[in-house]
Amino acid sequence: MTLAKPQTQNLEFDCDTGNYHTFCPISCVAWLYQKIEDSFFLVIGTKTCGYFLQNAMGVMIFAEPRYAMAELEEGDISAKLNDYAELKRLCEQIKRDRNPSVIVWIGTCTTEIIKTDLEGLAPKLEAEIGIPIVVARANGLDYAFTQGEDTVLAAMAHRCPTSKQVTTDAEKEERSGMQKLLSFGRKKEETAAAAESEYRDHPNLVLFGSVPDPIVTQMTLELKKQGIKVGGWLPAKRYTELPVLDEGDYVVGINPFLSRTATTLMRRRKCKLIGAPFPIGPDGTRAWIEKICSVFGIEPQGLEEREAKIWKSLEDYLALVRGKSVFFMGDNLLEISLARFLVRCGMTVSEIGIPYMDKRYQAAELALLEKTCQDMGAPLPKIIEKPDNYNQLQRIKDIQPDLVITGMAHANPLEARGINTKWSVEFTFAQIHGFTNARDILELVTRPLRRNNSLRDLGWDKLVKEEATV
Amino acid sequence: MKLAYWMYAGPAHIGTLRIASSFKHVHAIMHAPLGDDYFNVMRSMLERERDFTPVTASIVDRTVLARGSQEKVVDNIVRKDQEEAPDLIVLTPTCTSSILQEDLQNFVQRASLTAQCDVLLADVNHYRVNELQAADRTLQQIVQFYLERAQKKGELPPGKTEKPSVNIIGLTTLGFHNNHDRTELVKLMESLGIEVNVILPDGASVTEIQQLPQAWFNLVPYREVGPLTAKYLQSAFDQPTIDITPMGLVETARCIRAIQKVLNAQGANVDYEPFIDEQTRFVSNAAWFSRSIDCQNLTGKKAVVFGDSTHSAAMTKILAREMGIHVVLAGTYCKYDADWFREQVSEYCDEVLVSEDNGAIGDKIAQIEPAAIFGTQMERHVGKRLDIPCGVIAAPIHIQNFPVGYRPFLGYEGSNQIVDLVYNSFTLGMEDHLLEFFGGHDTKEVITKTISADSDLTWTKDALTELKRVPGFVRGKVKRNTEKFARDRNFTEISVEVLYAAKEAVGT
Numbered sequence: 001m002t003l004a005k006p007q008t009q010n011l012e013f014d015c016d017t018g019n020y021h022t023f024c025p026i027s028c029v030a031w032l033y034q035k036i037e038d039s040f041f042l043v044i045g046t047k048t049c050g051y052f053l054q055n056a057m058g059v060m061i062f063a064e065p066r067y068a069m070a071e072l073e074e075g076d077i078s079a080k081l082n083d084y085a086e087l088k089r090l091c092e093q094i095k096r097d098r099n100p101s102v103i104v105w106i107g108t109c110t111t112e113i114i115k116t117d118l119e120g121l122a123p124k125l126e127a128e129i130g131i132p133i134v135v136a137r138a139n140g141l142d143y144a145f146t147q148g149e150d151t152v153l154a155a156m157a158h159r160c161p162t163s164k165q166v167t168t169d170a171e172k173e174e175r176s177g178m179q180k181l182l183s184f185g186r187k188k189e190e191t192a193a194a195a196e197s198e199y200r201d202h203p204n205l206v207l208f209g210s211v212p213d214p215i216v217t218q219m220t221l222e223l224k225k226q227g228i229k230v231g232g233w234l235p236a237k238r239y240t241e242l243p244v245l246d247e248g249d250y251v252v253g254i255n256p257f258l259s260r261t262a263t264t265l266m267r268r269r270k271c272k273l274i275g276a277p278f279p280i281g282p283d284g285t286r287a288w289i290e291k292i293c294s295v296f297g298i299e300p301q302g303l304e305e306r307e308a309k310i311w312k313s314l315e316d317y318l319a320l321v322r323g324k325s326v327f328f329m330g331d332n333l334l335e336i337s338l339a340r341f342l343v344r345c346g347m348t349v350s351e352i353g354i355p356y357m358d359k360r361y362q363a364a365e366l367a368l369l370e371k372t373c374q375d376m377g378a379p380l381p382k383i384i385e386k387p388d389n390y391n392q393l394q395r396i397k398d399i400q401p402d403l404v405i406t407g408m409a410h411a412n413p414l415e416a417r418g419i420n421t422k423w424s425v426e427f428t429f430a431q432i433h434g435f436t437n438a439r440d441i442l443e444l445v446t447r448p449l450r451r452n453n454s455l456r457d458l459g460w461d462k463l464v465k466e467e468a469t470v
Numbered sequence: 471m472k473l474a475y476w477m478y479a480g481p482a483h484i485g486t487l488r489i490a491s492s493f494k495h496v497h498a499i500m501h502a503p504l505g506d507d508y509f510n511v512m513r514s515m516l517e518r519e520r521d522f523t524p525v526t527a528s529i530v531d532r533t534v535l536a537r538g539s540q541e542k543v544v545d546n547i548v549r550k551d552q553e554e555a556p557d558l559i560v561l562t563p564t565c566t567s568s569i570l571q572e573d574l575q576n577f578v579q580r581a582s583l584t585a586q587c588d589v590l591l592a593d594v595n596h597y598r599v600n601e602l603q604a605a606d607r608t609l610q611q612i613v614q615f616y617l618e619r620a621q622k623k624g625e626l627p628p629g630k631t632e633k634p635s636v637n638i639i640g641l642t643t644l645g646f647h648n649n650h651d652r653t654e655l656v657k658l659m660e661s662l663g664i665e666v667n668v669i670l671p672d673g674a675s676v677t678e679i680q681q682l683p684q685a686w687f688n689l690v691p692y693r694e695v696g697p698l699t700a701k702y703l704q705s706a707f708d709q710p711t712i713d714i715t716p717m718g719l720v721e722t723a724r725c726i727r728a729i730q731k732v733l734n735a736q737g738a739n740v741d742y743e744p745f746i747d748e749q750t751r752f753v754s755n756a757a758w759f760s761r762s763i764d765c766q767n768l769t770g771k772k773a774v775v776f777g778d779s780t781h782s783a784a785m786t787k788i789l790a791r792e793m794g795i796h797v798v799l800a801g802t803y804c805k806y807d808a809d810w811f812r813e814q815v816s817e818y819c820d821e822v823l824v825s826e827d828n829g830a831i832g833d834k835i836a837q838i839e840p841a842a843i844f845g846t847q848m849e850r851h852v853g854k855r856l857d858i859p860c861g862v863i864a865a866p867i868h869i870q871n872f873p874v875g876y877r878p879f880l881g882y883e884g885s886n887q888i889v890d891l892v893y894n895s896f897t898l899g900m901e902d903h904l905l906e907f908f909g910g911h912d913t914k915e916v917i918t919k920t921i922s923a924d925s926d927l928t929w930t931k932d933a934l935t936e937l938k939r940v941p942g943f944v945r946g947k948v949k950r951n952t953e954k955f956a957r958d959r960n961f962t963e964i965s966v967e968v969l970y971a972a973k974e975a976v977g978t
Contacts, residue, residue: 018504018529018531019526019527019529019546021507021510021511022504022505023505023508024503024504024505024506024508025505044471046481046565046596047477047480047481047565047596048481048483048506048564048565048566048596050474050476050477051477051484051508052505052506052508054476054477055508055511055512056508056511065475068473068474068475069472069473069474069475070471070472070473070474071471071472071473071474072471073472073597074597074598076471077568077569077597081471083471086471087471089471090471090473093473094473109503109565109566110565110566110569112535113535113566113569113570114569139503140503140504140505140506141503141504141530141531141532141535142531142532143504144504144505145505390526390553407511408511408514409507409510409511409514409522409523410514411514412514412518412519413514413519413520413521413522416520416521464521
């Protein structure tokens with residue numbers, strides 16, 4: 001019904017009530033503590049925060065994580081206890097037990113409401129205990145899910161050294177960990193000379209966004225093929241390896257939810273932001289590389305063939321998704337990029353729900369989405385910022401999409417009503433960036449379709465009694 | 471401030487939501503920031519719930535922080551009333567709303583002027599009570615609200631039911647095996663010729679609440695949720711309470727005898743002794759199991775029990791009294807209920823531990839090195855790390871503990887289930903031991919059984935070979951004792967000589 005509406009010329013944006021389900025942004029500690037190996041994340045909040053973390057993290061919680069709650073008690077709320085003394089006591093304990101290179105304080109709703117001056121306390125305590133303390137206010141009052149990482153990285157951006165501060169060779173080596181990574185054990189002198197000549201002459205480029213190490217390697221190699229050298233990555237594997245950032249350096253984001261980090265890098269570190277679509281899907285990856293090349297005045301080599309080859313290898317999956325419709329309820333800000341990729345795969349997207357839409361940071365991605373829809377003759381999706389899940393469920397009931405990408409709160413009830421779902425959270429934790437991983441995205445997207453293909457003839461697709469009121 | 475890695479009981483609002491979502495046609499609206507509706511995920515995932523969880527949030531964001539919720543909460547209540555037409559909406563405060571100190575009661579009053587449904591504010595304080603206490607309180611609050619109103623309007627049905635009848639109080643969503651216990655309890659009541667009047671709150675509708683006083687007595691199977699309601703019913707309607715958890719053969723019999731007494735006091739004239747005898751000796755297999763040679767082999771084996779009050783206490787009694795197992799330590803995380811727990815288990819175990827600190831219980835287990843653990847998912851993981859089998863007997867639990875098959879813990883079938891659980895946990899250990907004893911196929915490297923760091927000592931090849939000859943179930947202990955011995959004497963390498971010297975020194 002809504003699907004068949006005539007196309008509008010431009011993307012349509014709407015904003016609903018914000019009554020939607022998503023993860024609390026403190027969940028970012030789950031992947032960031034694993035990414036930054038020498039860090040310790042201290043979430044300063046209540047039992048509610050702790051309960052969420054321990055349940056959302058599942059088994060990870062049992063693996064002696066490098067994160068903990070500083071659980072606020074009634075005395076903390078009523079200021080009977082001195083927050084500086086309390087935090088000092090806990091941080092000293094963490095230092096004693098784990099000796100991390102950085103402690104990241106995650107401010108929560110409660111610290112916001114009682115106005116704990118974390119930013120003010122941190123430098124004092126940092127001086128006293130001798131461990132850097134980074135403060136990120138990743139709370140549910142202001143942010144959704146993946147935006148938590150954005151607040152942490154924005155705070156970390158301040159801690160990247162300038163080249164003046166990094167003086168010793170050893171430290172330089174450490175800060176540009178990429179070279180070590182790419183030399184694959186060859187002798188150092190050889191590589192240094194050889195590697196340099198493989199790169200074109202371009203300004204320093206730093207990538208931002210936390211991705212698993214294999215993706216770091218893949219993307220770095222992908223750029224190396226174009227003669228582009230990655231000068232560093234925010235965040236790096238270790239806090240002590242944060243990249244060097246100077247005024248005028250170029251930065252490019254790898255994920256769509258990093259607008260604060262981008263802003264911080266531009267305004268506070270005086271870096272130049274390359275606004276590109278995100279390297280999700282082969283189309284996105286190619287556009288991302290091309291944009292970086294174009295900024296540096298480099299003619300991209302062999303990208304078209306590479307993209308075509310990837311698409312060809314995806315054909316078995318594409319046959320499954322072609323012509324199918326998909327509905328994004330919206331909860332992790334990857335929605336625009338994923339929708340753009342899926343339209344290119346031949347799907348139609350009726351609605352893209354998204355927690356927050358930064359039209360400037362995502363400008364190139366939005367433009368590519370629009371272009372992709374035109375190229376594919378697909379209707380332009382409606383983008384709903386701050387969606388209302390209840391209203392969305394009514395629309396889903398009306399249009400009966402082939403696939404709903406949604407949070408876990410709605411997945412089982414929708415499946416019981418015969419609607420295919422894919423948990424959106426999986427896209428956050430799976431490796432989805434670059435050419436190599438396009439297959440993984442489709443693996444996720446097609447899983448419900450494949451599963452239900454095998455169950456199709458059983459006649460059990462509706463498993464609730466009455467057409468329940470959604 | 472408290473440094474916490476893990477918690478056993480959730481925050482207060484989870485308890486309220488468990489009650490609200492147990493009822494039919496009751497909707498909960500949380501006054502909470504974005505992301506606090508994680509309850510819906512748990513319900514949908516753990517219970518594999520087919521229906522949308524009737525919980526929504528009235529989002530607290532920056533605007534609310536600056537100007538207060540104003541119309542927002544009221545609008546959300548009224549909107550939900552129109553969309554879902556529930557019987558009752560429970561406005562649920564969270565840790566955030568606790569400190570915002572908005573007048574939620576006022577919102578409730580305003581909303582009830584417009585809404586068709588009833589509206590209540592859950593009377594729970596985030597900083598004072600936990601999930602379990604809040605659930606207990608919310609259930610009582612809802613019951614009291616409907617009964618007092620019915621009383622005022624003179625709508626309470628008079629008198630008791632004709633035949634003996636019972637209210638079963640405290641079965642909830644996300645409760646440990648509650649749905650199976652429900653079936654088992656209903657079956658048990660049926661066998662005793664007792665009508666089930668109302669089951670609360672699981673699957674009940676609020677309109678059933680006014681029938682509560684018609685039952686001859688209340689059965690409260692769990693210590694955590696239901697006692698406050700039963701207490702209220704007792705004081706307001708003089709309804710007797712049975713709060714003996716029918717878990718294990720002895721306790722089930724005790725519970726049935728208590729029921730008999732209560733019914734006979736009201737003139738029922740029942741004799742359940744033949745039933746208890748028949749069930750115990752011939753229907754259930756638990757009594758026979760205790761007598762069988764399998765169970766004989768478990769005599770004196772060491773076990774640690776930890777969980778909520780109900781399950782930990784019942785399990786301790788079963789192990790000690792019905793199976794002859796040596797419970798070295800029994801513990802609970804229900805600190806607020808410590809006295810009751812101590813009184814229940816003291817005579818059945820060496821030591822009682824009441825703590826919310828998972829590290830404390832983990833360390834205890836490492837020290838005691840029991841042959842099996844009966845605990846929560848956290849203890850299961852401790853067991854995994856220490857290579858000790860663990861049977862899960864209490865929340866916190868994960869999806870594996872919501873089995874699709876019939877697995878009650880209560881009643882006579884529950885006793886059978888517990889036998890399997892206990893026996894399977896121990897046999898695994900025994901099998902392991904036999905494999906070792908007969909030189910089995912285990913060629914795995916031994917690992918240190920400490921929770922913290924790896925060993926800093928090197929073992930010579932010969933010493934390692936020798937260590938492997940030590941039977942598996944004591945090997946860890948031998949290894950640790952040897953390493954302690956070596957460390958005390960500043961040896962960095964452990965040779966066969968050191969191994970034997972250590973053995974002599976500690977007499978292991």
